[in-house]
Amino acid sequence: MSASPAIREYSDSQFCRVNSAVGIIRHEAQALDRLATRLPAGFSGAVELLLECTGNAIVTGMGKAGWIGQKLSASFASTGTRSHFLHPAEAIHGDLGRIGTDDVVVALSNSGETDEITRILPSLERLKIPVIAITANANSTLGKGAQVVLDYGRVAEAGHLGLAPSTTTTVMLALGDALALVTSQAKRFTPRDFATHHPGGTLGRKLATVNELMRPIGQCRVANRDESIREIYVRSSVAERRVGVILVTDSDGRLAGVFTDSDLARLLERRRDAALDQPIFNVMTANPITVSSGDRAQVAIDILASRNISELPVVDPAGQPLGIIDITDIISLMPVQA
Numbered sequence: 443m444s445a446s447p448a449i450r451e452y453s454d455s456q457f458c459r460v461n462s463a464v465g466i467i468r469h470e471a472q473a474l475d476r477l478a479t480r481l482p483a484g485f486s487g488a489v490e491l492l493l494e495c496t497g498n499a500i501v502t503g504m505g506k507a508g509w510i511g512q513k514l515s516a517s518f519a520s521t522g523t524r525s526h527f528l529h530p531a532e533a534i535h536g537d538l539g540r541i542g543t544d545d546v547v548v549a550l551s552n553s554g555e556t557d558e559i560t561r562i563l564p565s566l567e568r569l570k571i572p573v574i575a576i577t578a579n580a581n582s583t584l585g586k587g588a589q590v591v592l593d594y595g596r597v598a599e600a601g602h603l604g605l606a607p608s609t610t611t612t613v614m615l616a617l618g619d620a621l622a623l624v625t626s627q628a629k630r631f632t633p634r635d636f637a638t639h640h641p642g643g644t645l646g647r648k649l650a651t652v653n654e655l656m657r658p659i660g661q662c663r664v665a666n667r668d669e670s671i672r673e674i675y676v677r678s679s680v681a682e683r684r685v686g687v688i689l690v691t692d693s694d695g696r697l698a699g700v701f702t703d704s705d706l707a708r709l710l711e712r713r714r715d716a717a718l719d720q721p722i723f724n725v726m727t728a729n730p731i732t733v734s735s736g737d738r739a740q741v742a743i744d745i746l747a748s749r750n751i752s753e754l755p756v757v758d759p760a761g762q763p764l765g766i767i768d769i770t771d772i773i774s775l776m777p778v779q780a
Contacts, residue, residue, distance in 0.1 A: 466600040470612045482592040488574045492625045497544030499525040506607035507550040514618035521626035530558035548574045552610045554582020563587040656765035663688040667723040687753040689763045696761040699726035742767045
């Protein structure tokens with residue numbers, strides 16, 4: 443049987459596909475706008491329950507709501523609220539033992555009548571475990587069994603069928619993000635705390651301290667300001683990858699200046715060979731830009747990008763050099779130039 447003209451037009455027309463996609467996104471955006479202007483009355487109470495919780499936020503949901511629940515649990519965990527996801531179907535077959543009496547359960551169900559969710563409610567009630575419901579129906583079984591209900595109201599699903607969970611899960615996701623982040627803010631969760639939970643990947647490296655990313659002083663060229671350039675280059679060597687800068691110190695060991703490979707190249711290009719046998723302080727860059735020990739890597743990244751430099755000394759509170767942030771080590775973290 444041949445396809446109907448309407449279906450053929452949709453399948454074959456790039457315009458129809460794009461128009462449908464835009465319509466779906468706008469439909470979901472409108473639902474989020476309504477949520478922002480009609481935040482559930484129980485929101486502050488839900489935050490209070492989480493702040494008072496001495497155990498874990500146990501998030502549960504079935505199907506698409508379950509996937510949103512897993513994301514919410516991960517968001518809780520990374521922003522200062524200990525959390526685990528509990529699959530409701532597994533819960534009724536023994537995994538309810540994972541829930542402690544000091545926990546709070548966050549249950550997601552659009553209808554509020556999801557069988558796997560409603561079947562664990564009596565057990566939670568017997569254990570006196572508070573429940574936060576994220577649902578479209580406050581009068582549902584889940585809504586009536588919860589201590590706090592985040593009722594976002596009836597939401598029409600997007601798409602030509604209006605059946606697949608789409609807008610509802612978008613609303614759940616946004617409401618869950620708001621719950622996790624407002625709770626985190628109320629706990630005074632700091633960037634340093636956040637870094638502790640994110641040691642890996644690009645994000646973890648940006649949140650690390652400069653001490654964690656720098657090449658330590660043992661891998662750097664260090665010289666006294668009175669030494670000649672020739673003496674320094676003849677005697678200096680580094681075991682690791684070559685560092686293209688000399689850290690010049692004064693008699694007290696404080697950083698007095700820097701001398702880069704580019705500086706050396708300019709001397710040779712200008713035939714200033716005599717300078718090679720003079721004290722390095724004559725040609726060094728005095729009072730160089732530095733970053734302080736303990737600063738976040740993002741501080742160093744911003745300096746390197748804005749000043750268009752390749753090496754950035756790390757100094758301690760006394761001004762003594764501890765190492766070098768080399769742009770080649772953090773190039774993947776640098777902002778993309780437009």
